[in-house]
Amino acid sequence: MDSYRHLSVSLLVLLALLGAVSHAEGFVSFNSLSSKRTLVVTVSMANNSDIKEVHTGQDSILVNWSVNASAPAIVDAKTVETRLCFAKESQTLRGWRKTDDNLKKDKTCLYKIQRQPYAPAGSVTYALPKSIPGAKYFVRAYVFNSSDLQIAYGQSSPNKINNTFTVIPISGRHGSIDAAVGVFSIFSVGSLFAFFIFENLYLKRKKAV
Ligand SMILES: *[C@@H]1O[C@H](CO)[C@@H](O)[C@H](O)[C@H]1NC(C)=O
Ligand SMILES: *[C@@H]1O[C@H](CO)[C@@H](O)[C@H](O)[C@H]1NC(C)=O
Ligand SMILES: *[C@@H]1O[C@H](CO)[C@@H](O)[C@H](O)[C@H]1NC(C)=O
Ligand SMILES: *[C@@H]1O[C@H](CO)[C@@H](O)[C@H](O)[C@H]1NC(C)=O
Ligand SMILES: *[C@@H]1O[C@H](CO)[C@@H](O)[C@H](O)[C@H]1NC(C)=O
Numbered sequence: 507m508d509s510y511r512h513l514s515v516s517l518l519v520l521l522a523l524l525g526a527v528s529h530a531e532g533f534v535s536f537n538s539l540s541s542k543r544t545l546v547v548t549v550s551m552a553n554n555s556d557i558k559e560v561h562t563g564q565d566s567i568l569v570n571w572s573v574n575a576s577a578p579a580i581v582d583a584k585t586v587e588t589r590l591c592f593a594k595e596s597q598t599l600r601g602w603r604k605t606d607d608n609l610k611k612d613k614t615c616l617y618k619i620q621r622q623p624y625a626p627a628g629s630v631t632y633a634l635p636k637s638i639p640g641a642k643y644f645v646r647a648y649v650f651n652s653s654d655l656q657i658a659y660g661q662s663s664p665n666k667i668n669n670t671f672t673v674i675p676i677s678g679r680h681g682s683i684d685a686a687v688g689v690f691s692i693f694s695v696g697s698l699f700a701f702f703i704f705e706n707l708y709l710k711r712k713k714a715v
Contacts, residue, residue, distance in 0.1 A: 534609045534656045544577040545660025547588075549645045549671070552631050563636040563676040569619060571647045571660060572627035580658050583624040585650040588632075589615035593642035593663065593670035609656055614666075615646050624649060640675040 550557050552566035560567060569588050573580065591614045597603045606612045617638060620630045644663035651657045663669040 532610070532653065532655050535607050536609055536612065537607055539656060539659055542578075542580075542658040543660055544574055544580055544658040545571045545647050545649065546574050547571045547645055547647050547660040547662045549662045557671045559672045559674055560634055561674050561676060562634045562638050562640075564634070566631050566633045567645075568629060568631050569645050569647075569662075570627075570629040574660075580649055582651040583649045583657065584652050585621060585654070586624050586628065586647055587621045587650065588619040588630055588645060588647045590617040590619060590638065590643050591615035591646045591661070591666070593644055594666040596641035596643070619645070634673060636676055638673055640673055642670045642672050644670045
């Protein structure tokens with residue numbers, strides 16, 4: 507009985523410590539922001555035309571955000587960060603793009619577009635680098651507070667399905683590397699390295715023909 511109480515006390519202490527650690531790490535839950543969808547975010551081609559397909563290494567996108575005046579005011583806003591995020595269908599069966607409610611672990615929005623001091627409205631033109639894999643995307647903007655934690659957001663798709671756009675790699679190469687990373691991560695770093703050597707040799711030979 508006594509040792510039982512001892513155990514539960516140590517468990518409580520451990521839980522409290524874990525709680526303190528995760529608090530210190532600044533865990534922000536995405537679901538906790540659901541009532542803070544305060545930004546209106548739009549994305550179009552850089553020339554303002556509708557966005558459907560964009561090519562890496564070639565096209566630019568225009569992201570606009572503004573505070574929704576009828577939403578609750580944002581207090582202590584310091585930074586705005588815009589990010590490219592995978593649409594739902596491009597996350598299917600791809601663990602490395604998985605959504606996690608803990609925003610520190612979330613892989614939905616892997617690619618940063620821009621981070622800048624907070625303003626109630628702004629826009630950014632972003633030339634799509636060749637490193638962005640071919641997939642369906644939308645854009646999300648986060649507002650960070652003075653503790654550098656997310657306090658509000660907005661996104662260009664209501665549900666990660668509607669209003670998304672397709673990124674097309676400049677050649678099939680990045681897509682195949684992206685797929686290969688998924689396949690080879692089950693094996694060793696060695697086989698991945700072997701794959702790159704193989705692909706380079708193969709491509710070189712192909713080019714030489
Ligand atoms: C806008 O740019 C895209 C390519 O970046 C092009 O396909 C489209 O025709 C342009 N639209 C207008 C209205 O200029
Ligand atoms: C985005 O902002 C730019 C610059 O303020 C503006 O010219 C453009 O019309 C805006 N586009 C949309 C879709 O709101
Ligand atoms: C702005 O916020 C109001 C209240 O939360 C909401 O009903 C409305 O849909 C929002 N508008 C946009 C464009 O997101
Ligand atoms: C910043 O936001 C986080 C979570 O959204 C909150 O826990 C923290 O207290 C905020 N920091 C300040 C200084 O308000
Ligand atoms: C998404 O698009 C479908 C088909 O166009 C429409 O029926 C649905 O209401 C849309 N959902 C949202 C959340 O906008």
